[in-house]
């Protein structure tokens with residue numbers, strides 16, 4: 004089912020006109036209400052009048068995560084706080100988190116977009132949807148929740164953590180939809196198999212995102228559970244989950260272009276690349292009021308097609324993500340930069356030790372280990388002292404990134420070096 | 436007086452212990468006593484050696500984490516309850532034992548190596564008692 008046929012099946016010309024009109028409004032709004040945007044435009048010699056249509060978007064300066072951090076917490080908001088009804092924040096060290104705010108209309112647009120995703124996955128008002136993303140500052144839980152409610156479905160706010168209960172309720176309620184991270188879905192599938200409950204579930208479709216996964220994983224989970232799994236894309240800077248999702252044909256993710264204008268650029272030259280070629284996804288929010296994003300560099304690598312899809316939708320489709328143009332890791336749905344781990348280690352004794360981050364996936368769950376070389380200044384003849392050191396590091400890392408890591412002390416000079424430089428991250432997760 | 440103990444950090448993987456003993460052997464350093472304290476991932480090898488200072492240098496050169504610590508070596512005559520007596524003296528002085536291990540020697544008297552929460556206090560208390568301390572010379576040349 005197509006939730007909003009008028010918007011999702013527009014002709015390219017109609018879409019172009021809508022995007023042009025909305026971009027002009029958005030540029031006006033940020034120029035007059037958000038000082039950092041105005042400054043950037045002035046530095047580039049631009050005035051709102053220079054942006055006449057969507058084709059002029061390339062004149063506008065880019066926005067990055069650093070802009071959000073530099074203007075922490077509310078510096079990029081385009082409306083007074085009295086208009087803001089919700090705050091979300093991404094993980095990060097204190098003062099480095101990226102904070103976003105939503106007006107009531109933003110929340111409505113978000114719900115509309117997630118409802119479109121649910122409809123794309125074949126779900127509707129007669130379905131029972133369990134939302135098993137974390138509820139809180141993370142956008143997954145509440146984003147999925149409002150969207151599924153807007154769809155008219157019966158929403159069960161499970162959050163994360165209690166898999167047994169989730170499965171019991173899935174069976175007792177006859178739940179037909181599920182929203183969670185792909186790795187959590189794999190875990191749920193495993194428990195269902197262990198308990199021999201596959202025949203008892205009525206699950207039809209799932210929407211899974213906030214974590215990288217592959218087409219193979221998607222197909223595997225579909226077979227194991229006898230369902231149809233969909234990839235849902237989003238990021239809090241733009242909105243949260245619901246920016247794009249894949250339809251029944253699974254040939255890329257339909258991006259809701261009437262709200263989010265996508266560009267694909269070469270991450271080095273920042274020049275646009277043609278359809279079909281891989282580059283960095285850049286998104287401009289066309290309707291957002293709270294914290295509009297102009298040409299936000301997502302750092303996600305993908306390609307785009309504007310061809311009409313077999314499902315009837317005309318919205319552009321972005322391919323499954325091919326990686327990142329920066330060093331960000333997504334671990335159990337949490338965004339982690341190696342620099343955050345390094346900063347945390349620095350707080351332990353003031354000097355950065357030699358370390359290595361090892362990410363792996365064991366039983367479909369991400370694992371995080373940090374190797375730390377035992378240098379002279381940490382060294383002790385007492386186990387107790389070394390265990391204290393491990394605890395201190397574990398605590399500092401948890402404070403910084405919100406994830407528990409296994410801290411492993413290793414002998415000096417044992418961390419792999421490449422051309423004399425320590426290899427800081429090893430991601431063993433096989434995604435292809 | 437204190438004697439010097441060498442502590443080496445080793446990961447629990449095959450061949451590490453052997454590598455340490457080989458380096459010591461290559462440098463003509465005699466091992467008087469060995470004790471290993473371990474966790475699931477790593478261990479601390481505590482050694483009493485004929486030349487602890489030289490051992491630190493050569494082990495560090497080989498890329499290992501090594502350090503010397505002042506410990507106390509006490510002679511224990513072969514009487515029942517001797518160790519208990521020594522521990523009572525230490526607790527009476529208000530010091531805790533962090534770790535201890537035996538020092539095997541050729542003669543009939545055993546010795547014990549001690550690391551406490553306050554080594555100076557422990558040393559004073561033992562010196563004031565009837566217990567006898569092992570000197571550096573005695574210790575380093577044991578089992579020569």
Ligand SMILES: [Zn+2]
Pocket residue numbers: 250251252257312313314315316
């Ligand atoms: Zn489609």
